[in-house]
Amino acid sequence: MHGMRCRKCAEMAVINMRQHKLALCGPHFIEWVREWTQRFVGKYRMFGPDDRVLVAVSGGKDSLSLWDILLSSGVPADGFYIDLGIDGEIGYSEKSRLHIEKFMRDFHPEAVLHVLDIPRTYGDSIPTVARATRRGREKPCSVCGLVKRHEMNRMAFELGYGVIATGHNLDDEAAVLFGNTLRWNREYLVRQSPVMAADRVGFVRKVKPLFRFYEREMAAYALVRGISYIQDECPFSVGATSLYYKSILNQMERDRGGAKLHFYLNFLRAKDDGLFHVGEVTPLRSCERCGQATAMEGLCAFCRLWDGMAARKERARPLNDMGVLP
């Protein structure tokens, strides 16, 4: 890296991308990331000029960079933040939100941000709900994922957005693919894609415009651009299997530049060629309460979750002096 020059202008390079055999200076790197994001959005048909795009922002480097790239490229994307009520002794959710607000002040004061506060809307934070359920007692991530998916869909649908964009980068996608492959989880392998079509009523298209950028490229983008983001990981991500997969893939990448990219792109190609046969899919119905698609009869997992919480509180209500419920 030392003494490397930008391919385009001969200034000192800030990044050298081995897999592309390309070194670039700050301004040319920013331009390069924006240009390629636009191209990938077009190539994978993520959205067009008529689509209303909602960006899921977490306060981390990827989602803030994605929002910045879209707005700076003239895509009028709005932001959406879900406050999960995660504290973890570092005020995680609150800090995340402060970073988003600072980002908007610094770079895009005209941008629109929708905020959904889970504890205020539903009465309990994610860690509280998770502790009360079998599903999330050990780790809240499964409950958290369920709530995020449901609420993102609901909000996008209710607010009239046709597309949800998330900041997943190549390292994220390759790690998920690695896990799915180790388990040969056909159902997940068939579904994993940078574009998830809105093939069901009440579902919104989900796209990952950054899926071809390495994590280090996105970190460089945020750094060069001067975006301050939340550096702390969610306190519950400690020990996550995905982090373990990431470190293995990083080791492979060190020995063979481009390993991650080829692993993921060849998977997409193989899928296009019909490597994974879809087979029988569980027919989906509409949840009787919220209308979102579910494989279960009656209520979906999200509605059941909150019903379970309400039932717990009912049971825990103290008896009065007469020994009867008030």
Ligand code: Q46
């Ligand atoms: S926010 Fe939620 Fe993640 Fe935290 S609790 Fe787990 S899933 S780690 S992306």
Ligand code: ZN
């Ligand atoms: Zn340059």
Ligand code: ZN
């Ligand atoms: Zn429901």
